[in-house]
Amino acid sequence: MPKKRKRFSGTHLALIPVALLAVIIIYLTVAPPPDLTTKTGVQTVEQGGLAPPFTLNKIDGNGLRSERFEFSPASGRVVFMDFLHEWCPHCGNMAPIIERLYSNYGGRVVFISVAGGYQTSPEKTADFIRKHNIRWTVVYDPQLEVFNKYGVRGTPTYFIIGPDGRVLAKLEGEQPYERLAQELERALS
Amino acid sequence: MHTKHALMVVGLLGFAGLALSLYLTVAPNPGFCDITSFVSCDRVLTSPYARLLGIPTSLYGAAWFAATSTAAFLPVERRAVLGFIKGWSVLGLVGVGALVYVELVLINAVCLLCTVAHMLAILVAATTFLFIR
Numbered sequence: 001m002p003k004k005r006k007r008f009s010g011t012h013l014a015l016i017p018v019a020l021l022a023v024i025i026i027y028l029t030v031a032p033p034p035d036l037t038t039k040t041g042v043q044t045v046e047q048g049g050l051a052p053p054f055t056l057n058k059i060d061g062n063g064l065r066s067e068r069f070e071f072s073p074a075s076g077r078v079v080f081m082d083f084l085h086e087w088c089p090h091c092g093n094m095a096p097i098i099e100r101l102y103s104n105y106g107g108r109v110v111f112i113s114v115a116g117g118y119q120t121s122p123e124k125t126a127d128f129i130r131k132h133n134i135r136w137t138v139v140y141d142p143q144l145e146v147f148n149k150y151g152v153r154g155t156p157t158y159f160i161i162g163p164d165g166r167v168l169a170k171l172e173g174e175q176p177y178e179r180l181a182q183e184l185e186r187a188l189s
Numbered sequence: 190m191h192t193k194h195a196l197m198v199v200g201l202l203g204f205a206g207l208a209l210s211l212y213l214t215v216a217p218n219p220g221f222c223d224i225t226s227f228v229s230c231d232r233v234l235t236s237p238y239a240r241l242l243g244i245p246t247s248l249y250g251a252a253w254f255a256a257t258s259t260a261a262f263l264p265v266e267r268r269a270v271l272g273f274i275k276g277w278s279v280l281g282l283v284g285v286g287a288l289v290y291v292e293l294v295l296i297n298a299v300c301l302l303c304t305v306a307h308m309l310a311i312l313v314a315a316t317t318f319l320f321i322r
Contacts, residue, residue, distance in 0.1 A: 013200075014262035017207050021255040024211050025248070088231060089223040154235035173232070 045150050047170050051079075051161045052149045056139035059115060061130035064122035069139045071112065073165030078187045080105070080180075081159040082113045083147060086120050086128035088155040090174045095132035097177045102136055105184050110137075116155065117142035160187050192271075195320035196261045199274060199313055203258030206309040210251035213302055222301050233300035238291045246288070250306055253281055257313055271321055278314035285310050 045051055051073035058065045073079070082098055084091035102111050115125045115138055122140055129138055141147055150159065153172065160169040160183050169183045190198070213234070222230035233239065239246055260273050285307045292299050 011264060014259045014264070017204055017255040017258035017262075020207065020211070021251055024215065024251070028215070028248075089229070090231070153237060154232065 045159075045167055045170075047167050049167055050165050051081075051159065051167050052146075054146045054149065056114070056141055056146060059122055059125055059129065059138050059140040061126055061134075063126045064140055069112075069137060071139075073161055074163070075110065075165075076163045077110050078108070078163060078184065079110045079112060079159075079161040080184065081150075081161060082111070083116065083150065083152045083155055083157040083159075084113055084128075085116045085118060085155045086125045091156045092128075092132070094156050094174055095134070097175070097180070099132065099134075100177055101180055101184070104181070105188075106136070108188060109184055112136065113138040114146055115140050116144055116147055116152075118144055160184060162187055190316075190320040192267075192321050195316055196270075196274075198316050199321070200258050200261030202309050202313045202316065203254045203261060206254035206306055206313070207251055207258055209302065209306050209309070210247045210254055213247035213306070214245045214251060219302075224301075227298055228301060229298050230300040230302055232298035233292055233296055233303060236296045236298075238296060247303075247306075249284070250310075253277070253284065253310070254306075257281070274317050274321065278317045281310045282314050 053070070053072055055068050055070045058067045058069045080101070082094075084094075098111075098113075105111075113134060113136065115128070117125075117140060122142075125138075125140060128134075139146075144152075150157075156173065158169070158171040158175065158180065159167055160171075162168045168187050171179070171183070219230070223232075241249065257274065257277060260270050260277065263270060288303065289307065292303070
């Protein structure tokens with residue numbers, strides 16, 4: 001006697017969505033993705049607070065370098081720090097503005113870009129540096145450790161750090177040139 | 190449209206919404222979604238409102254769509270399912286309203302893929318109230 005084959009029933013169909021949801025929830029629990037938002041319990045910097053020191057590898061148009069860059073906030077000079085991701089369109093939009101800012105203030109202000117490694121690679125970041133002809137120091141933050149230390153929630157985010165290492169301004173998102181220049185003038189005065 | 194067919198449509202819309210919400214939860218932000226500083230998935234999905242109680246907001250959407258789809262496909266007593274889907278649709282519409290408010294007023298940016306998910310939720314509600322008796 002031929003075996004009766006089980007038919008795919010409505011109950012099976014109904015279980016697919018909840019099963020799919022359960023699989024994703026388990027996946028997210030076991031392997032949570034790196035987070036761009038501020039983590040609870042991590043001390044992050046705010047305006048008026050001391051900028052945390054850090055050490056990261058430098059990166060340029062040729063790729064990731066073995067040379068380490070050590071950032072000491074109380075350097076006696078004003079620092080302009082730019083947090084970016086190569087895939088972030090707003091960072092691309094801001095690149096000519098930051099370049100103009102560097103042309104006008106590069107002699108008096110230290111420029112540092114911190115390029116995040118979320119959903120990208122050093123090679124793609126090097127392409128971004130070449131494409132936008134970035135001439136100042138760029139460091140690569142593969143695990144977003146410095147991003148989290150500074151409480152960066154999205155890119156681009158800009159910090160202006162005073163000569164004593166205090167954060168004078170934190171600006172999130174695209175900014176007009178005039179706003180950034182005004183903040184730098186204030187820091188330099 | 191017959192109720193049986195309407196339930197099938199609701200189930201399929203729910204499944205499409207579930208797939209999209211899960212994509213928004215686990216996949217990287219697609220480049221095509223960032224058109225201007227206002228129409229930008231990146232701005233919305235990296236904003237502080239992208240998480241609620243530490244859980245990605247899109248995962249709440251995924252749960253809503255999964256429950257919708259499951260209820261629509263479930264071969265159980267019709268009246269209970271219909272009542273659930275109607276109530277659930279109202280909850281979905283309230284959620285969509287809240288999310289649109291957050292995007293337009295608090296973030297001042299719109300995420301295209303999130304908008305597609307909102308449209309699917311609205312379509313679920315519309316199909317439920319127009320065709321399910």
